[in-house]
Amino acid sequence: FAEAMGYSEEEMLTLSHPDLCFPDFVQSASYKAMWTNLLAGQKFQNKIERKNARGERVWFEATYIPIIREDTVVGVAKIATDITRREETVHDFASGLKSMATNLKEHSSVGKTRSEALLELVKSITKESNENTDTLHDLQTEAQNIHGIINTINGIASQTNLLALNAAIEAARAGDAGRGFSVVAEEVRKLSSRVEEAIKEVEKSVNGITQEINTISSGTERVEAKVEESQEVLILSLEDFSQIESASTALDQNAGAFTKMI
Helix, strand or coil, rough: CHHCCCHHHHHHHHHCHHHHCHHHHHHCCHHHHHHHHHCCCCCCCEEEEECCCCCCCCCCCCEEEEEEECCCCEEECCCCCCCCCHHHHHHHHHHHHHHHHHHHHHHHHHHHHHHHHHHHHHHHHHHHHHHHHHHHHHHHHHHHHHHHHHHHHHHHHHHHHHHHHHHHHHHHHHHHHHHHHHHHHHHHHHHHHHHHHHHHHHHHHHHHHHHHHHHHHHHHHHHHHHHHHHHHHHHHHHHHHHHHHHHHHHHHHHHHHHHEEE
């Protein structure tokens, strides 16, 4: 025991028990109770913390046995095993475990916060994507309406062209009397032809626009599906982070309880 405490046997004989303990323990109720029980003849067995010659903490598994003679305690024998290295290892392990739990909790909390922010961003993107999809659907409807108008104008132009042709035939039958009317009919036919050509160009442009709208709409729908998929993954990630955070909290509590227990 003297060797474990860092004293010579001669030095140990000059020391009292409180000299080997830290002041807070000497002044505690536990210390007084221990000696009260020993003097009453009760054995004490426990893990104890003591102060060595260098003022450092050392740990022992100790048993104090009262020496009784004629119903009177005349001394106390002690059997002690130095467990300082074991205690330091266990304390280091417990501290490392608690530190790991704290770091894990902090990282999971940060990850959860960032995932929540990212989820809000994805929701915002989803909302804008839905609005864009609605706009594209409106454009598709407008393009279909334009096609309807083009078909109507085409029909009118074709009918006008046919009427002009019939008027030219009737003017030719009328001879000189219908010559002026024939000129007007020819101009109407030319105008109708130009309208038909212009309508064809407009229709070609509208068809191109419609095709582009359909392509963009398909792409937007694919993006929307991917965004929704990402949102689902983020929700699952948030659940995972929550579980990690709960597990790290439990680990931190268990590490704290383990530290107190040892």
